[in-house]
Amino acid sequence: MGVLDLFRRAAAPLSRRLSPAQKEELFDDEFQRKLDYLAMVSKRVFTGAIRAERRTKRTGSGVEFADHREYAPGDDFRYLDLHAYQRFDRLLLRLFEEEEDLSIYFIVDNSYSMGFGGGAKLRQAKRLCAALAYVGLANLDRVAIVAANAEISGRMQSTRGKARIFRVFRFLERIQADGPTDLGTALRTFVAQHKRRGLAVVLSDLYDPAGFEHGINVLRYNKFEPFVLHVIDRRDKSPPLRGDLRLYDCETGEEREVTVTAKVLERYGEAYEHYLEAVRRFCVSRQVSYFPADVATPFDELILRVFRRGGFLR
Amino acid sequence: MELTGALPGLLLQVGLGVGAAVVLLYILKLRRRPIAVPFSRLWEAVLKDKESTSLFSHLKRLLSLLLQLALLALLLLALGDPRKKVQKSEGRTLVVLLDASASMKAVDVDADMARVLAGDASEDEVRRECQPGSPELERARELGVDCDCLWMTPEGARLETESPRLRSRLDAAKDEVRALVAAVGGADRMLLAQMDATVTPKSTMTNDPVELGKALAEVHAVDVRADFSEALRFAKDALRGLPKAEIVVVGDGALGAVGSDVELGDVKLSFVPIGESERNVAITAFSVRRYPLDKSRYEVMLEVANTGSRDEDVELTLCGDGLLADVKHLHLAAGESLSRFYPNLSGAREKLAGRMRLRGGFVDALPSDDRAYAVLPERKRARIQVVSPGNMYLDAALLLDEYLDVTTVAPKQYPAAGEFDVTIFDGVNPPVAPKSGHLFYLNPGADNVPFKVDKELTSDAKYTVGFDEVDEKSPLLRYLSLGDVHIARAHPLLGEKDDKAVGKSFRGALLLQGRRQGQKFVALGFDVRESDLPLRIAWPLFVLNVINDFVEEDTGYISSFTTGSVWHLPAPAAVDTATLTLPDGSERVVPVKDGRAIFLGDTAGFYALASGAGSAAESSRFAANISDPGESHVAPAAELVVKGVTAGTLERFTVGVQPEIWIYILLGVLGISAIEWLTYHRRLTV
Incomplete structure (x- = not known):
């Protein structure tokens, strides 16, 4: 493969370079073009590593004026503000905002519960992750993906640039539902492995026996900005169960004997709604961005409308 | 209350067994279907509420067990068929x-027939039609309201004079x-x-x-x-x-x-x-016989009776083989019984039927006794071989019956060609050749005969040889008398133990009858020409009786049997069973014992008896009649x-007593089971 081929391949629409399965699984050319105009919104400003399109706290060689400061010997004369010197008779140095990249971490829950019911939730999480990762890569952000259940079961190193989207795809393809959920433990490992702070997008159903709060709090306490994309399958609310059953948790194997009646199912539905409300209330109260992502909602609609309307994308 | 069904001990055993099984099933934990859920914590809140009612659930479970045991007890009680003692004691x-x-075939209870019997309507006014083979026609035939020759139309589609849809x-x-x-x-x-x-x-x-x-x-x-x-x-x-x-x-x-x-x-x-x-006329006797000397002709004796209390004009009809033979109009006074003879009839070969009906279009109460049936004895053509130097009297006697094929041979030409039913040895006794049939010896010698011939007896002034003693019941002597026959010379005959001396002088048997290895013989111990027997009418009768006895053509044939008695019908001795065809066409296998088929007949009409198979097959016909004046008196008592x-009148039964408690118990069990099933599947009791 020559250099020209590589260029053609890089310049070709994304869908043309994808296998049919990937096209089916991810997104088409039209959707891809729409994603090119999107960018993820971070409420906080993080320190970047290299120059990019994100504002940072640092001042430097950017084009956006930031502030003045007193001239000190050794400063570059080019940045002296001569207009201010004429008006105020003071040597003031012009400071410019440094534009750096943003680290975005996608934490994909790949526990058993995500694969429950045909794997619709994991599939939805993968699609969302792929789309959002493309948005990040298109904005020259550093994108890293980890698969987490009770531990970090997979990790894709940080990468930048749209051309790296295939690496994202390949990594996502390898993710399988496996193991129990313990986001608290897994994300403690995550924060230990990733010193550079940034956005942490958690894609999970939050079926964490230890409590969904632990994982989110770990991110909060370690200066990450957590975004919770709560993957919801409404079929979990009204399972087709009837009669005398022995229910066991697909992750922990914990068993419960129950006689499922219409009344019990009704109460279960209420408990499910209470659980969703508890998650939403927790995130809102902690100023954590929370977006429910129903598997029944087409993921392009989620990306282009719901997330934009919610301020997650712009 | 007591149990009248299954024994209490048995019920207890069944109850213990099934009850133990029910309890065991309840003790054994119900194996639940395992189902995976994505997050069992969601069920906790629900299950916590359930656990708070677990005590109630256990109670319901216990109640369910008790309910099942109660249902079992009720079922066992139903099997025991409980009844109140007072109810049982009151039962009749x-x-x-x-x-x-x-007499129960009388149709006087039929509404239309009652009108006819009362003279309020003629039969034409209440005539009803029916199709051949229809249930109405079969029903009419069952009641005897049919005819088998004259009274049907040629198409057989409509009864002309009968009302078929009768109520008996x-x-x-x-x-x-x-x-x-x-x-x-x-x-x-x-x-x-x-x-x-x-x-x-x-x-x-x-x-x-x-x-x-x-x-x-x-x-x-x-x-x-x-x-x-x-x-x-x-x-x-x-x-x-x-x-x-x-x-x-x-x-x-x-x-x-x-x-x-x-x-x-x-x-x-x-x-x-x-x-x-009680209006009824009947044929109470019906008999037919062939003339012994002219078997092509026959005579019929009929006896009719009016068992009612009013005079009746009747029409008496006689049919032979389906053809009208005679019609007579009679007047029968109340309770009168008349006998009628039909002499010198001819034409019919087998079946004779008599029929009587009231004149004027009326019918009587009991149609089934208005008919009578008889069967003429079958005519057989017997092959006779006469071995004689010449006997005019014998030849003359044999000429009387046209059904005899007589072959006369001289003693030296014996045996003649062919097979014979009877061989008559007239004064000769050669060795018996095969195919000679049964043997009739006239004045036999001492050799080649199955008996011994004693020394000669001769009539003298003191004693005339003759039959001093005769067996009058012997078929050989039917319709004749040998008491005053004079014989010049004779030889007494000495038979064996089973031989029968039909006629004897006081010095020995002169007429001997016997059988040797299935071959019958009759021997007359004198030359008829040395007696006055050929000059008597008894001689040809005697010869024909002997031949008839040999070929089993009995002039005393029973033309009809009487229903209600056990019939002993002639059949081959070699068979054990025979097939009897009843008047309605159905067949029945009847046992045969000692050459007689035994059957209790209860239906008037023509019967056919068949036995054996292949070349040994034999068949015969006979008839049966009610012939019971007692049954023809149909006046209800x-x-x-x-x-x-x-006898008292029948008391009515106590109405409303329903001691079948088990039915209600069973219905209760079904009802409770249905409720339990509904509540279970609607999760009201689980």
Whole structure:
């Protein structure tokens, strides 16, 4: 493969370079073009590593004026503000905002519960992750993906640039539902492995026996900005169960004997709604961005409308 | 309350076994279906509420177990068929004797027929049509309202003079019994028996209306007299030891006297009378015979009777083989009985039928006794071989019967070619050749004969040789007398032990009959030409009797049997069974013992008996008639008297008593089970 081929391949629409399965699984050319105009919104400003399109706290060689400061010997004369010197008779140095990249971490829950019911939730999480990762890569952000259940079961190193989207795809393809959920433990490992702070997008159903709060709090306490994309399958609310059953948790194997009646199912539905409300209330109260992502909602609609309307994308 | 069904011990065993199984099933934990859920914590809140009611659930489970055990106990109780003691003691036990004798075929209870009998309408006014083979026609034939020759139209599609859709006394009796069955209470028991020449129980002692209904449908009238004594004995035996025993007789009361050995004791006798009219004429005797000397001709004897209380003009018709032979118009006074002879008839070969009907388009109450049947004895052409130097008297005697094929040979030419049924040795006794048939010796010598010939007897002044002693019942001597025959010389004949001396002088047998290895012989110990026997009418009769005896052509043939008795029908001795074809065309296998087929006949009409197979197959026909003046007296009895005791009327049953508690128990069990099933599947009780 020559250099020209590589260029053609890089310049070709994304869908043309994808296998049919990937096209089916991810997104088409039209959707891809729409994603090119999107960018993820971070409420906080993080320190970047290299120059990019994100504002940072640092001042430097950017084009956006930031502030003045007193001239000190050794400063570059080019940045002296001569207009201010004429008006105020003071040597003031012009400071410019440094534009750096943003680290975005996608934490994909790949526990058993995500694969429950045909794997619709994991599939939805993968699609969302792929789309959002493309948005990040298109904005020259550093994108890293980890698969987490009770531990970090997979990790894709940080990468930048749209051309790296295939690496994202390949990594996502390898993710399988496996193991129990313990986001608290897994994300403690995550924060230990990733010193550079940034956005942490958690894609999970939050079926964490230890409590969904632990994982989110770990991110909060370690200066990450957590975004919770709560993957919801409404079929979990009204399972087709009837009669005398022995229910066991697909992750922990914990068993419960129950006689499922219409009344019990009704109460279960209420408990499910209470659980969703508890998650939403927790995130809102902690100023954590929370977006429910129903598997029944087409993921392009989620990306282009719901997330934009919610301020997650712009 | 007591259990009348399954024994309490058995119920206890079944209850313990099944109850233990039910408890075991409840003790064993119900194996639940394992189902995976994505997040069991979501179920905790729900299950916490359930756990708070677990005590109630256990209680419900226990209640469910108790409910199942209660259902089991109820089922066992139902199997035990509980009844109140007072109900059981009040039950009546009945034996219903349903008269199915010939008189019960009377059709006087038919509404239209009653009008005819009362003279309110002629038969033409109530005539109804029917199709051949239709149930109405079959029904009419069952009642005897049909004819087999003259009275059908050529198409056979319509009865000209009969009213086929008739209702008989038996039908009316069945209606009475049906009402009786419907009124029987739960504690009552009933046994239904058909009463005719025998007594046939048609049901068990039961109160099941379905079984009694089926039994009632099986009862049918037959052409016999009812044996009331036997029926009472049967009923008495069936009711022995049972409470509130009662015999119910349903019939017209024409049952005759009861035997002296019948004692009713404490058994109550009730009578349900059936019948309306007594107007009836009947053929009470019907007989036919061929003339011995001219078997192509025959004579018929008929006896007719008017058993009613009014004078009747009747038309008497005689048919031979389906062709009209004679019609007579008679006037019968009330209760009068007349005999009529039809001499010198010819033409018919086999079947004769007599038919009587009222003139003026009226019919009597009992059509089945208006007919009579007879069968003429079959004519066989016998092959006779005469070995004689010449005997004019013998030749003359043999010429009298046109059905004899006579071959005369001289003694030296014996045997003649061919096979013969009878060989007559006239004064000669050569060695018997094969195919000679049965043997008739006239004045035999001492050699080559199956008996011994004694020294000669000669008549003198003191003693004339003759038959001093004769067996008058012997078929050889039918219609003749040998008492005053004078014989000049004779040789007494000495037979063996089983041989029969039909005619003897005081010095020895002169007429000997016997059998050797299946071959019959008859020997006359003198030359007929040395006696005055050939000058008598007895001589040809004697010769023909001997030949008839050999070829088994009996001039004393029974032209018809009487129904209601056991018939002993001639059949080959070599067979064990024979096939009897009844008048309705059905066949029945009957046993044969000592050359006689045995059968209890209960239907008038023509029968056919077939036996053997292949070349040994034989068949014969005969007829049967009611011939019972007692059954022709169809006047219904208003009351029934047995040994001076008048039978009472049937008391009505207690209505409304329904002791079948088990049905309600079973319905209760089903109801509770249905409720339990519904509540379980609607999760109200789980």
